[in-house]
Amino acid sequence: MPDTVSPQPAPRADDPRACTATIDPDCAQWLQASGLRPLRLRGRTLLPIVQGGMGVGVSAHKLAGTVASLGGVGTISSVDLRRHHPDLMERTHGLPPGAAARDAIDAANLEALTREIALARERAGGRGLLAINVMRAVTAYAPSITRALACGIDAVVVGAGLPLDLPELAREHPATALIPILSDARGVQLVVRKWERRQRLPDAIVIEHPRLAGGHLGAAKIADLHDPRFEFENAIPQSLAFLRSAGIEREVPIIAAGGIRTRADIRRVQDLGAAAVQMGTPFAVTTEGDADLAFKQVLAQASDADMVEFTSVAGLPARAVRTPWLDAYLRTEHKLQAVAHPKTRCTKSFDCLAQCGLRDGLAQWGQFCIDNQLAAAMRGDTRKGLFFRGVGALPFGEQIRSVRELMQQLMVPGQALLPSA
């Protein structure tokens, strides 16, 4: 008997029916209604919205797992994750300074990373994509990547330095997406050329705008932050032109980061040729953000007039809210830099950074303990904390709303919002 039922054509990849395996059904509808293009990464169709990695402890399993569960890219920041695990903090508390203490802290952080990846995966329920963000500048860079790969992480994202050795570190993991964070076309060309020699291409590249993003910034010094080469209108088309000349334009999606707050912002960078956006601050202040409520309130209540750029202990420019601690520090920075000198050891026995302005006595760099300050912020200590933030008013102003509401607002603004979680 001939089959009288004509075969259904396969749904197009931008049809919500094609996405429901990886995207939450509501989000798939919103994506279709938004007119935005989905992100295609490693054979998956995803929301064109990446939640950037945020340390210390700002993006751990709750935030990353929730973003992934809706069909976005959720990113766990690898830095000092033991701070979310009281037993691991207990294990590393009050150890006599020295190499044994450092080894214990490193082991605790790798244990915490393993737990966070497992918890995030559980929360994601098989949707979206789960990534780990590791800063090139941290001492635990290679061990953190190796551990995350062993845990089966979907993607490794590296910022705060050029990850020229990432293909070697991930050689045994060809299915894992490798994503460098860069800020201009020169960086894109450099990384792609180096990686090509190792027979690996980036699976995507984040172009993070140093004039707009929060946290450490991809410019050599503060005076460079406004350089026109970083403008999306320049950096995105120039990066695409290079990728086109190398014949790999279709294989390496560009993800634009920094100051993205609305559907219009996403559309603007997609019109420039970007495939997706990465956002930090709007996700940091969501209900599911892993930091304390007071941390979220500091970010949500700050305006552009409250923001300040300074040189971090990692030697990179950084952007944060001018809170009491940062204001006091910046007023004494020149005095601290004048007496900078190499110390015999890290005050915390942690040696979190491979090169640290405070420990190594680098007079042009920051002179404070970044792990201390960022951990205080994560705990909601508004007096002592360092609160990284990107520029621009947030999608919900000062309100703390859920990741789902944020996704809806980013794709179909003006539609009746879901009730607050």
Ligand SMILES: Cc1cc2nc3c(=O)[nH]c(=O)nc-3n(C[C@H](O)[C@H](O)[C@H](O)COP(=O)(O)O)c2cc1C
């Ligand atoms: C609180 C905070 C912490 C951050 N920590 C990191 C980090 O550890 N590693 C990293 O690559 N980027 C970090 N970022 C940058 C974000 O991942 C993201 O690219 C950036 O914030 C985008 O700009 P936006 O905040 O304006 O959206 C951080 C940003 C914030 C706001």
